[in-house]
Amino acid sequence: GAVVSQHPSWVICKSGTSVKIECRSLDFQATTMFWYRQFPKQSLMLMATSNEGSKATYEQGVEKDKFLINHASLTLSTLTVTSAHPEDSSFYICSASGLAKQFFGPGTRLTVL
Amino acid sequence: GNSVTQMEGPVTLSEEAFLTINCTYTATGYPSLFWYVQYPGEGLQLLLKATKADDKGSNKGFEATYRKETTSFHLEKGSVQVSDSAVYFCALSDRGSGGGADGLTFGKGTHLIIQP
Numbered sequence: 001g002a003v004v005s006q007h008p009s010w011v012i013c014k015s016g017t018s019v020k021i022e023c024r025s026l027d028f029q030a031t032t033m034f035w036y037r038q039f040p041k042q043s044l045m046l047m048a049t050s051n052e053g054s055k056a057t058y059e060q061g062v063e064k065d066k067f068l069i070n071h072a073s074l075t076l077s078t079l080t081v082t083s084a085h086p087e088d089s090s091f092y093i094c095s096a097s098g099l100a101k102q103f104f105g106p107g108t109r110l111t112v113l
Numbered sequence: 114g115n116s117v118t119q120m121e122g123p124v125t126l127s128e129e130a131f132l133t134i135n136c137t138y139t140a141t142g143y144p145s146l147f148w149y150v151q152y153p154g155e156g157l158q159l160l161l162k163a164t165k166a167d168d169k170g171s172n173k174g175f176e177a178t179y180r181k182e183t184t185s186f187h188l189e190k191g192s193v194q195v196s197d198s199a200v201y202f203c204a205l206s207d208r209g210s211g212g213g214a215d216g217l218t219f220g221k222g223t224h225l226i227i228q229p
Contacts, residue, residue, distance in 0.1 A: 004156060034216050034217075036216075036219075041221065042221055043117070043202070043218075043219040043220055043221045043222065044157075044202070044217075044219040045219075046216035046217065046218070049216055059216070093156070093157070095157075101159055102159070102217065103156070104149075104156035104157035104158070105156050106154065106155055106156045107156065
């Protein structure tokens with residue numbers, strides 16, 4: 001099946017710094033990618049929809065200036081958490097749309113100290 | 114807004130036992146419904162789906178029937194194996210497109226543990 005990778009798989013950073021997470025579709029082209037966030041023992045929450053070559057669409061309550069999304073090619077979307085704070089610590093998961101399905105990456109664990 | 118509620122885990126069963134994981138939903142319109150499975154260290158994988166009322170999704174011995182009257186999509190398997198141990202997520206796509214082009218609304222996930 002289609003493979004989606006995320007990098008890094010985990011990252012620890014200091015408060016106030018920015019962190020970039022990459023999401024790649026390895027064997028198919030994805031015009032649409034999605035970014036989700038998961039807190040411990042909670043469901044995945046959709047943060048934004050990323051379309052190649054256009055601005056991302058953010059869900060209500062998600063700060064677009066804090067969570068910058070770039071989808072510059074059909075195989076790569078990036079999520080940058082700017083000026084990260086401890087409350088941004090979470091598990092971030094991307095998915096890529098292809099073949100009328102969504103294929104999920106393994107997730108990135110972000111810890112902000 | 115949309116929401117998905119699924120039973121809390123962990124659910125611990127013996128091998129060959131019958132499995133039911135309950136899932137109910139709230140949505141406008143006619144959503145598509147999904148079950149995803151996540152094995153340790155891996156991304157979510159689509160297990161099965163149903164796109165309209167009374168449809169039954171099935172895969173790998175798992176089944177779920179889209180019940181509009183009870184707004185439910187319970188996951189069942191007649192005889193579980195140790196290899197079925199994973200986290201199972203119920204989800205919906207509210208535009209009924211099949212989940213490809215729309216963001217999904219997920220339940221909290223149910224951790225299933227199968228003991229030999």
